[in-house]
Amino acid sequence: MKIVLAPDKFKNSLTGLQFCDAVSKGLEAVLPNAEIITLPLADGGDGTIEVINYYLQGKEIQVIVNNPFFQPVQATYLFSEKSKTAFVVMAEASGVKLLRQEQFDCKNATTLGTGEMIVDAIEKGASKIILGIGGSATNDCGIGMATALGYRFLGKNNSEVNPIGENLSKIKFIDVSNVNPKLHEIDFQVACDVTNPLYGEHGAASVYAAQKGATKEDVKMLDKGLTDFSKIIEETFNVNPQSVKGAGAAGGMGIASKVFLKGELMPGIELIKKLAQFDKKIIGADWIITGEGKLDSQTLSGKTIQGILSSAKAQKIKVAAFCGAIDISEEEMFTMGINYLDAVIKRAESLEDAMQNGYGYVKQIAEEFAAKIK
Numbered sequence: 061m062k063i064v065l066a067p068d069k070f071k072n073s074l075t076g077l078q079f080c081d082a083v084s085k086g087l088e089a090v091l092p093n094a095e096i097i098t099l100p101l102a103d104g105g106d107g108t109i110e111v112i113n114y115y116l117q118g119k120e121i122q123v124i125v126n127n128p129f130f131q132p133v134q135a136t137y138l139f140s141e142k143s144k145t146a147f148v149v150m151a152e153a154s155g156v157k158l159l160r161q162e163q164f165d166c167k168n169a170t171t172l173g174t175g176e177m178i179v180d181a182i183e184k185g186a187s188k189i190i191l192g193i194g195g196s197a198t199n200d201c202g203i204g205m206a207t208a209l210g211y212r213f214l215g216k217n218n219s220e221v222n223p224i225g226e227n228l229s230k231i232k233f234i235d236v237s238n239v240n241p242k243l244h245e246i247d248f249q250v251a252c253d254v255t256n257p258l259y260g261e262h263g264a265a266s267v268y269a270a271q272k273g274a275t276k277e278d279v280k281m282l283d284k285g286l287t288d289f290s291k292i293i294e295e296t297f298n299v300n301p302q303s304v305k306g307a308g309a310a311g312g313m314g315i316a317s318k319v320f321l322k323g324e325l326m327p328g329i330e331l332i333k334k335l336a337q338f339d340k341k342i343i344g345a346d347w348i349i350t351g352e353g354k355l356d357s358q359t360l361s362g363k364t365i366q367g368i369l370s371s372a373k374a375q376k377i378k379v380a381a382f383c384g385a386i387d388i389s390e391e392e393m394f395t396m397g398i399n400y401l402d403a404v405i406k407r408a409e410s411l412e413d414a415m416q417n418g419y420g421y422v423k424q425i426a427e428e429f430a431a432k433i434k
């Protein structure tokens with residue numbers, strides 16, 4: 061029997077790897093001869109660094125860069141000397157997680173620090189960079205990041221424009237003559253957390269800027285900035301930003317990654333599945349066991365479990381989900397393609413007990429499951 065363990069994290073309770081450890085122990089107690097393969101996954105958000113490092117076997121690199129408001133901050137990225145691959149998460153340098161809510165002010169924020177992490181990775185000799193975008197405090201269409209890489213954004217009288225969202229409409233010309241010469245030797249893969257277009261009703265500013273401190277007027281001004289700047293992008297790179305899915309991720313970092321880095325954009329889960337060689341490693345499996353903190357109909361749209369279900373369906377592999385809590389009906393579960401479902405909360409005395417003793421409960425769930433499929 062071949063069983064693949066492919067969980068997301070249980071937020072504030074178990075990491076994906078702890079889940080795999082608990083489930084392996086539970087399965088081995090009942091099915092000592094089963095072949096168990098551990099492939100933790102993530103969608104590009106929280107917990108992704110740990111999962112990526114499982115596959116990359118990289119070293120944590122600490123570097124001082126600019127935070128969203130041009131102040132020094134220590135940011136961490138991963139680097140694997142062996143595969144010359146770096147994994148850079150923009151939120152480390154340019155994310156809302158660095159700020160208190162009252163500091164959110166995306167019109168004045170920059171992605172410069174993300175570019176500085178990329179420069180550091182290039183200097184370390186990276187030939188491939190995986191860039192996770194999302195959770196940003198910015199709406200600068202990636203001009204801060206691009207500035208760190210040598211692009212110059214010029215306004216009236218060829219004056220250099222400070223790389224913040226508020227200034228996008230001032231840009232008349234992009235000077236590419238001083239771009240870091242090593243930049244285009246690097247293979248950039250970009251994990252986007254959303255698929256929004258750059259501007260308009262569903263664009264970066266209209267949908268996300270208010271969460272990052274923009275007033276109604278700011279949102280309008282930022283959306284106009286993205287619209288104006290998209291024309292400059294099209295003139296310079298011959299790419300229509302509005303036709304790029306995910307262009308509006310992270311305040312326009314989606315399109316920035318495409319035109320300035322020549323990166324390939326994809327949903328976070330798909331990128332991590334690729335890194336894990338997921339579709340290859342699950343060949344011939346009898347079961348895939350997945351899990352996450354809470355399973356509800358919303359979780360199933362576009363997140364980690366959805367990515368697992370699509371791969372499992374393509375190879376006709378049965379799926380079991382062990383979750384913290386469940387908020388879907390049995391009918392929904394079958395429609396989604398889940399064949400077996402159990403939850404920690406059914407056994408725990410309270411939410412606190414479920415969170416604190418998740419490991420033991422998950423192991424128990426795995427033992428019961430193994431006894432049923434034996």
Ligand SMILES: O=C(O)[C@H](O)CO
Nearest residue numbers: 194195196268309310
């Ligand atoms: O950073 C942001 O703007 C959101 O996470 C969407 O990408």
